[in-house]
Amino acid sequence: MDSVLHTRGRFGPRTLLITTAALPLTGWAIHAVALHKQLAATRRDPLTGLLRRDTYTARARRLLARHDDTAVVMVDADRFKAINDRLGHAAGDTVLAAFGARLTAWAGPRASVGRLGGDEFAVVLQLPADRRALRLEQLVRMLHTPVVLDDGRTVAVAASVGAATPDVTGSRDLSALQRAADAALYDGKHTGRAVLATTAHATVPSVNGRRAGRPGTAAWGRAA
Secondary structure, three states, X not given: OHHHHHHHHHOOHHHHHHHHHHHHHHHHHHXXXXXXXXXXXXXXXXXXXXXOHHHHHXXXXXXXXXXXXXXXXXXXXXXXXXXXXXXXXXXXXXXXXXXXXXXXHHHOOOOEEEEEEOOEEEEEEEOOHHXXXXXXXXXXXXXXXXXXXXXXXXXOOOEEEEEEOHHHHOOOOHXXXXXXXXXXXXXXXXXXXXXXXXXXXXXXXXXXXXXOOOOOHHHHHHHO
């Protein structure tokens, strides 16, 4: 009995009031965590886990503004339509998810890695000049590694890669860098190598911020 009274003495009205007040806060904290997860989910592509275009763009611009040794890398999956047509869309989804995982692993946690749409990806990261060629070669090897499908089949994959740096475009403007990287990518299409943009790539004609001739740009230009 004495021990019970002693316990009650330690937990007085003030303690009970604090405990009671904490209950709604705990519920709100759980709700806040859920909201945070939902918000984070809206920022990422559900198939690949990469950033959606808007979030990728915002993070990419911050990186370009803060660092001198930044590069923009554009990636297209090669012959992706043939994979969908021959093996089905589920196989195509597996390939895209694999590309997303490989780009994330290659770029590291401080990069901005986004899926721009379809089989097109972009990365903005710090890429020092003395390691640039080696790192891009590493990326090409990773993207050309066969992908194992859910049913155990293996599918050969490939990608075209183009990269651009501010010293080539003369600015840190993300759109200009992506255009130059896209033009370099096109020059290296189906060659199995990454192409680093030159000043010539930085001056190619563009339509709505994309290399003229890229599928879809003509239609966008007419709409504008």
